[in-house]
Amino acid sequence: MFDIRNSVDYYGKMIEDYDDFAEQSRSTRHAINSATSLYHLHEWIWGDWLKDDEVTREKMGSVRRLGEFKVWLDQSEGWFPVVQGLTNGSKHFIPRGLRTRSTGTYAEPGYVEPGYQQMLLEIETEPGQWLEAIIVLEKVVMFWQSFFATYRLLRSYDSQGRVLRLCQTS
Incomplete structure (x- = not known):
């Protein structure tokens, strides 16, 4: 797809x-x-290299097919099914039981100045329990960073600790 040719690009x-x-x-x-993007990365990983990498799949347990990789992801990162719900709910106009909301400010009137968060995007993680979407998505980003570091990539960092370059290992 354009200049995205493999799972590292994705x-x-x-x-x-x-x-x-x-x-x-x-x-x-x-x-x-x-x-x-967080959800569909698993399909790029599978299609790009994991389906043919028996050694890595063995390290992950009994992962032999894409569906088994998806089960492994659900078990390895508890927020992955929530990300799938957001993805499918937005794509198909079917929330599939996942509830989201946009809420007003958490600060009292008069205390909100430019730069303060005035609205939150939240996901109901359990009945009556709401969590900011940014927290859920960050957890899955961190999971993918760990996954690539463990199973596939060498990384180089800038002075602030941000990844500069990802290099696929052979």
Whole structure:
């Protein structure tokens, strides 16, 4: 797809989508784009290299097919099914039991100044329990960073600890 040719390239797209959301955490558009990239990364990983990498699949347990990889992800990162719900709910206009909301400010009137968060995007994680979407998506970003570091990539960092370059290992 254009200049995204493998899972490392798609990983970079996923990071950019998340960074956009982190910079504008009140944006539903950026939240949905970030969730969609976070979810679909597993298909790029599978198609790019994991389906043919028996050694890595053995390290992960009994992962032999894409569906088993998805089960492994659900078990390895508890927020992955929530990200799938956001992705599918936005794509098919079917929330599938996942509830989201945009709420007003958490600060009292008169205390909100430019730079304060005035609206939260939240996901109901359990009945009556709401969590900011940025927190859920960040957890899955961190999972993918760990996954690539463990199973596939060498990384180099800038002085602030941000990933500069991802290099696929053979």
